[in-house]
Amino acid sequence: MPDTAIDPDFGFTSDELDPEKCPVRQVLAQVGGKWTVLILELLQHGPRRFNALGRAIPDISKRMLTQTLRDLERDGLVSREVFPTKPPSVQYALTPLGVDLMKAMGGLLDWAWTNFDKVKTARDVYDATP
Amino acid sequence: MPDTAIDPDFGFTSDELDPEKCPVRQVLAQVGGKWTVLILELLQHGPRRFNALGRAIPDISKRMLTQTLRDLERDGLVSREVFPTKPPSVQYALTPLGVDLMKAMGGLLDWAWTNFDKVKTARDVYDATP
DNA sequence: CGGAATCCCACGGGATACTG
DNA sequence: CAGTATCCCGTGGGATTCCG
Numbered sequence: 037m038p039d040t041a042i043d044p045d046f047g048f049t050s051d052e053l054d055p056e057k058c059p060v061r062q063v064l065a066q067v068g069g070k071w072t073v074l075i076l077e078l079l080q081h082g083p084r085r086f087n088a089l090g091r092a093i094p095d096i097s098k099r100m101l102t103q104t105l106r107d108l109e110r111d112g113l114v115s116r117e118v119f120p121t122k123p124p125s126v127q128y129a130l131t132p133l134g135v136d137l138m139k140a141m142g143g144l145l146d147w148a149w150t151n152f153d154k155v156k157t158a159r160d161v162y163d164a165t166p
Numbered sequence: 167m168p169d170t171a172i173d174p175d176f177g178f179t180s181d182e183l184d185p186e187k188c189p190v191r192q193v194l195a196q197v198g199g200k201w202t203v204l205i206l207e208l209l210q211h212g213p214r215r216f217n218a219l220g221r222a223i224p225d226i227s228k229r230m231l232t233q234t235l236r237d238l239e240r241d242g243l244v245s246r247e248v249f250p251t252k253p254p255s256v257q258y259a260l261t262p263l264g265v266d267l268m269k270a271m272g273g274l275l276d277w278a279w280t281n282f283d284k285v286k287t288a289r290d291v292y293d294a295t296p
Numbered sequence: 297c298g299g300a301a302t303c304c305c306a307c308g309g310g311a312t313a314c315t316g
Numbered sequence: 317c318a319g320t321a322t323c324c325c326g327t328g329g330g331a332t333t334c335c336g
Contacts, residue, residue, distance in 0.1 A: 059282030060203060060275055067274075068198020070329070073190060086298050097330060102299060112288025123297045124336085133284055140277035144197075145190055147270035152189030154263055158242025200309070216318050227310060232319060253317045254316085 066111060071096055071104045073141070076130070079114065080138055083129035113137060196241060201226055201234045203271070206260070209244065210268055213259035243267060 067073060071093065078084060078092055090101050105128055108114035113134035119125045130138065197203060201223065208214060208222055220231050235258055238244035243264035249255045260268065 059278040060207075061200075062282060063274070063278040063285070064198060064203055068194060070191075073194055077190075090298095097332095098299070099301095099331085100329060103329085110289055110292040111285045112292075113285075118298095121297090124299095126298060133281065133288075136281065137277055140273040143270040143273045144193070147267055148189040148193040151263065151266065152192060155193070155241045155243075158263075159240055162240040162242075220318095227312095228319070229311085229321095230309060233309090248318095251317090254319095256318060 066107065067141075069104060069107070071100055072108065073145075075101075075104055075108065076113070076134065076138055076141075077145075079128060079130045079134070083117075083127050086126050086128070089128065108134070196237065197271075199234060199237070201230055202238065203275075205231075205234055205238065206243070206264065206268055206271075207275075209258060209260045209264070213247075213257045216256050216258070219258065238264070 074093060075089060078089060084092075086101070086105075089105075090096060090098065093101070105114060105116070109116050109128075112131055115129050115131050117127045117129070119127065204223060205219060208219060214222075216231070216235075219235075220226060220228065223231070235244060235246070239246050239258075242261055245259050245261050247257045247259070249257065
């Protein structure tokens, strides 16, 4: 009895995958950005200034650093505080919501560090057999 | 003593953010795909056939369904089994590695469901004050 | 120092048609 | 049924220049 009981289809009411209604897709669209998680990780070490973040990420442009920070600020994940010093300084920090997000991401980040070599191996195997 | 002790810079040796060396960035690049997590979530309910997945995700094209499944298979997250029936049927399933990834993603997915309304609110507030 | 404005391109992904 | 093959376009993101 090989091929029985497959494909009873799902019971999904297509409410959890609705393009703009699904929180997961919305959050992933943000988090999936090229620099988003990197910046959030850096800010976990404490508040940092614009150019400090820039120096910590050598291959990011000011354009993308600004834009990513703006998006994070807009989503309430990062706060922005301006100090009116001689040359103005701006400090960014995680909000409580941002801290919470990073805690929630812990599992995924750990998985990435401990399992990515398996993924790499799988890729090599797959690529070696066409 | 307002503005002291900011910006002592990071001690990062730029090893955790190296474009291609950082597992996090690699994994996120994959997971950040438009359909990746959606498909993985569906496969958590058990093995499914190609068109069953397609029907469960109304707004995906066969092109992207194929491509996403291929990428997941290549990374060792999803297995592909062909049954040589009259019209051939192909079954996809999570591998142990894929199951493990989804467990690791649990925290993030939960966060998305329970906190996205806060993000939406933050966006509305931000957008309403230019 | 911390941006905003502009230009530009690669590529992720949609639509459509054909196939074993 | 389960794909492959083309064509095509929007936009994420890089490089550069200018500003308070």
